[in-house]
Amino acid sequence: MASDAQAPHGDDARQRRALGDFLRAHRERLTPAAAGLPPLGRRRTPGLRREEVAQLCGLSATWYTWIEQARDVSISAGALVAVAGALRLSRAERAYLFDLAGKRDPERGAVPLPHHASAQVQAAVAAVAAPAYALDRCWDVLAWNAAAADIFHGWLDAPGAKNLLRYIFLDAGAPTLIQDWERRARRVVAEFRAECSAYLDDTPVRALTDELQRDSRRFASLWSQQDVVEREGGRRGFHHPVRGDIDFAQVTFRLSGHDDVKLVMLLP
Numbered sequence: 001m002a003s004d005a006q007a008p009h010g011d012d013a014r015q016r017r018a019l020g021d022f023l024r025a026h027r028e029r030l031t032p033a034a035a036g037l038p039p040l041g042r043r044r045t046p047g048l049r050r051e052e053v054a055q056l057c058g059l060s061a062t063w064y065t066w067i068e069q070a071r072d073v074s075i076s077a078g079a080l081v082a083v084a085g086a087l088r089l090s091r092a093e094r095a096y097l098f099d100l101a102g103k104r105d106p107e108r109g110a111v112p113l114p115h116h117a118s119a120q121v122q123a124a125v126a127a128v129a130a131p132a133y134a135l136d137r138c139w140d141v142l143a144w145n146a147a148a149a150d151i152f153h154g155w156l157d158a159p160g161a162k163n164l165l166r167y168i169f170l171d172a173g174a175p176t177l178i179q180d181w182e183r184r185a186r187r188v189v190a191e192f193r194a195e196c197s198a199y200l201d202d203t204p205v206r207a208l209t210d211e212l213q214r215d216s217r218r219f220a221s222l223w224s225q226q227d228v229v230e231r232e233g234g235r236r237g238f239h240h241p242v243r244g245d246i247d248f249a250q251v252t253f254r255l256s257g258h259d260d261v262k263l264v265m266l267l268p
Contacts, residue, residue, distance in 0.1 A: 016070040019100040024068050026087045027053050034088065056086035077103045117142035121255060124263055131248065131266040134255075137196060138204050139164040142261065151238060151246075151266065152177070165192060165208065169216040179237030179245070185218065190227035197228075236266060 028047035032039060035048055035056060050068065054061040059079060066073045080101055084094045098105045117125070117134055125132050125143040131151045133144035141162035149156040155167050155174075168174050168185055175181040199205045213220040236250045248266035255261050 012072070013070065015100060015102070016067075016072065019097075020068040020070040022097065022100060023053075023083065023087070026089065026093070027068075030087055035086065053083070053086050057082040059083075075101050075103065077106050081105070081107060117261075121261060121263075124255065128263075128265055130268060132263060134261055134263050135164060137199055137202075137260040138208050139192065148266070151240065153241065163208070164188070165212060165219070169212055169219045177238055177240070179239060184236075186222055186227070187229065189219065189222040190229040191231045193223070193226070194228045194230055 027050065028045060030048050031046055032048060032052070035052070037048075037052060037056075048056075050065050051061040054064040057064065057079070059082065063073060064083075067075065077098075080098055080103055084097055089097060094105065121134050122143045125134050125145050128145060129147070131145065131148040133148045133156070134142045136142055141156070141164060144152075144156050144162075152167075155171060156162060165188065168178070168181075168188060178184055196202070196205050209223060213223055231252055233250045233252065235247055237245065237247045240246050248268060251265045251267055253263045253265075255263055
């Protein structure tokens, strides 16, 4: 915690004001009963007082007040976890809180993997005429359509769990099917590192990367290079065993309400 409070200035000041406004609005709309506090006589407003939020968080009332007032004080991720819990923030509200504070949520990776596609995800994939599939944060394939199974013949149409990284690095058929396999392999490792940056301590993510480093020397080499790139679209070529060389434009979308799931489409 900072020992003094400086006057706001610049972009940082606007961010602190946004954080203070957000906390104040949620404090004022949360009743003592909803927060698990006993009623203490008449109130000028129905919401919580600042000192009550601080009490619920186990934090200094002065320090919490400074945050709402957009003072330049240090805020730890642990303190934000406590504030999010005290204010009963939803998952989306909590993510917004951490974004405003410029901190990484230490519990973000604790969200369980879906393992199975929801009805909405299945419907979204099935509605796409082009090859399409849905991936979770470990790049497990949750759903795919018949057009995608035709492209990835011998993988998506085979029994068992599907994981894109395991396919690329552990399936002997991948280098034959995927055009320019070496370049694509290097790229997907860098993309995966970028996407899982918030989940590096997540048990399923760590187990996957440990497995791949053990079982694939090429993955281990690429992973050790620490390359990080954003996921991007572009042309994707395949040496299809029946259709010959085919090309697609890859497009990826995040699905609303499914933060850890992305829809990948291969458009003609």
